[in-house]
Amino acid sequence: MxxxxxxxxxxxxxxxxxxxxxxxxxxxxxxxxRRHVSPDQAAESFFHTQMDPL
Known part of the structure; x- marks a missing residue:
């Protein structure tokens, strides 16, 4: 999105x-x-991929 x-x-x-x-x-x-990550790590990586470009 x-x-x-x-x-x-x-x-x-x-x-x-x-x-x-x-x-x-x-x-x-x-x-x-895809790979076994904790929800926290997943949330963090999501946050970075979504928010950094802005």
Whole structure:
């Protein structure tokens, strides 16, 4: 899911709270299938991949 090129902080917050939990679940599931990681590690890597580009 792509975030608009230059979202305002409010738009971003809205988008994140809207889709973050769903993406989180899907991402943790796929990460754990691929290699055995704890939910914490999966959450952390998800956070970094999603948030760093902004």
């Amino acid at each position: 792509k975030v608009p090129v230059s979202p305002t902080k409010e738009q971003l917050k809205e988008k994140v709270t809207h889709w973050y939990p769903v993406q989180m679940c899907l991402n943790v599931a796929t990460l754990r299938q």
